Amino acid sequence: MACWFRVDRSTITRAINEIRPLLAERGCTISRDVRLRSPAEVVDHLGVTG
Structure with a gap:
């Protein structure tokens, strides 16, 4: 995802942890x-999990 949005991987990790x-x-x-x-x-x- 980081490559898709051209951001650092840590930005994606932080967003996931918030969401x-x-x-x-x-x-x-x-x-x-x-x-x-x-x-x-x-x-x-x-x-699979609903």
């Missing part, structure tokens, strides 16, 4: 050990 709790409040959780590297992987993962 994760907001998603969890709404019942959408992704385990920290899951690595989703593309939009297609996100869609696949959400399709």
Whole structure:
């Protein structure tokens, strides 16, 4: 994602860490050990886990 948006990787990590709790409040959780590297992987993962 950092390459797509031309930002440093740490910027993406910080954004994910800020967004994760907001998603969890709404019942959408992704385990920290899951690595989703593309939009297609996100869609696949959400399709499996709801």
